[in-house]
Amino acid sequence: xxxxxxxxxxxxxxxxxxxxxxxxxxxxxxxxxxxxxxxxxxxxxxxxxxxxxxxxxxxxxxxxxxxxxxxxxxxxxxxxxxxxxxxxxxxxxxxxxxxxxxxxxxxxxxxxxxxxxxxxxxxxxxxxxxxxxxxxxxxxxxxxxxxxxxxxxxxxxxxxxxxxxxxxxxxxxxxxxxxxxxxxxxxxxxxxxxxxxxxxxxxxxxxxxxxxxxxxxxxxxxxxxx
Numbered sequence: 001x002x003x004x005x006x007x008x009x010x011x012x013x014x015x016x017x018x019x020x021x022x023x024x025x026x027x028x029x030x031x032x033x034x035x036x037x038x039x040x041x042x043x044x045x046x047x048x049x050x051x052x053x054x055x056x057x058x059x060x061x062x063x064x065x066x067x068x069x070x071x072x073x074x075x076x077x078x079x080x081x082x083x084x085x086x087x088x089x090x091x092x093x094x095x096x097x098x099x100x101x102x103x104x105x106x107x108x109x110x111x112x113x114x115x116x117x118x119x120x121x122x123x124x125x126x127x128x129x130x131x132x133x134x135x136x137x138x139x140x141x142x143x144x145x146x147x148x149x150x151x152x153x154x155x156x157x158x159x160x161x162x163x164x165x166x167x168x169x170x171x172x173x174x175x176x177x178x179x180x181x182x183x184x185x186x187x188x189x190x191x192x193x194x195x196x197x198x199x200x201x202x203x204x205x206x207x208x209x210x211x212x213x214x215x216x217x218x219x220x221x222x223x224x225x226x
Contacts, residue, residue, distance in 0.1 A: 012155050012166050015141070015180030017102040022175035025200050028147045031210060032202040034088075035119050038063055042082040045121065049078070057126040063087050065116040065215055070135055072116065072215055087115050095212040098143045102177035112140055114212040122151065122207040124194035130154065130161035130186045138216030141179025145210045146170045148203040150196040156186040172198055 007020035023031070038061050039045035048056045050069050064087030065072040066079075075083050092114050099109040116136075120128070133142055153176065156165035165186075170176060178185060192207050 007171075010168075012168060013178075013182045013185065015182040016155060016178040016185065017176070018168055018170075019101055019175040019177075020171065021173045022098070022101060023145060023147070023173040025173070025198070028173055028201040028203075031145065031147055032208060034091075035061075035121075035208055035210065038085050038119055039121075041085075043076040043079050043084050045119075046079055056128075057122075058128055059121045059123075059126075061119045063091070063117040063119065064114075065217065067116070067118055067135065072135055072217060087117065091117060091212065094145075095143045098145075098175055098177055098212075099141060101175060102141075103179075107141070107179070112214065114140075114143065114214050115217075116213045116215050118209075118211045118213070120209045120211075122149070122189065122192045122209070124149070124192055124206070126189075126192060128189040130156060130165075130188040132158075132184050132186055133211075133213065134184055136213050136215045136217075138214040139179075139183050140214035140216075141177050141183065143212040144170075144176040144178075145212075146174045146176070146207065147172050147201055147210075148197040148207040149205065150193045151189050151207050151209075152191050152193075154188050154190055155182075156188075158182070158184050158186070161186050171196070172201055172203075 010018045045059045045061045062084050066076045066084040068078045095114045096109045096112050150171045153168045153170045
């Protein structure tokens with residue numbers, strides 16, 4: 001956001017598109033306020049505990065469907081048993097607009113029906129290991145929105161966590177969409193660049209990442225793939 005030169009959009013891999021500065025400052029501020037509301041509950045922001053006992057450094061909260069390793073449910077049985085916040089229509093509309101921006105007419109954006117969001121907050125020390133988003137029954141694209149500190153986003157391949165991969169700097173307001181051949185690519189965040197956030201967004205430190213997903217679960221109570 002503070003660079004001297006505009007950052008061009010890029011196709012990082014087939015189906016994976018980076019659009020810098022897509023969200024206006026006002027829209028980023030609205031997203032920050034929404035995330036603050038979700039972080040208060042009914043299921044609060046927390047560090048997810050993994051099945052092996054490890055604890056994620058990223059703090060997370062879910063909207064629409066609660067994600068816990070490695071499935072979705074309507075209630076957060078690994079936290080407080082509460083039903084997660086409903087997924088708002090304005091967020092679905094934002095997701096559809098993101099697909100139009102990324103793919104143009106190449107994807108029937110009107111058919112995109114995201115019903116879950118993962119909200120992740122990174123402080124300066126938080127990281128996200130290489131992983132696939134594969135608990136969804138739908139292969140619809142993932143829409144990723146960034147606000148706050150810049151991060152290094154590592155986008156890999158569908159075969160494993162190692163190379164080849166591409167490191168992309170995601171700054172505040174950036175959009176990243178991955179679908180099609182890249183839908184199940186491994187990806188992660190090896191580092192965050194502290195003190196790069198624009199206070200005008202309402203987030204003076206840390207990074208918020210909101211990823212929209214179409215679970216394909218319909219009205220069922222739980223599901224996912226191991």
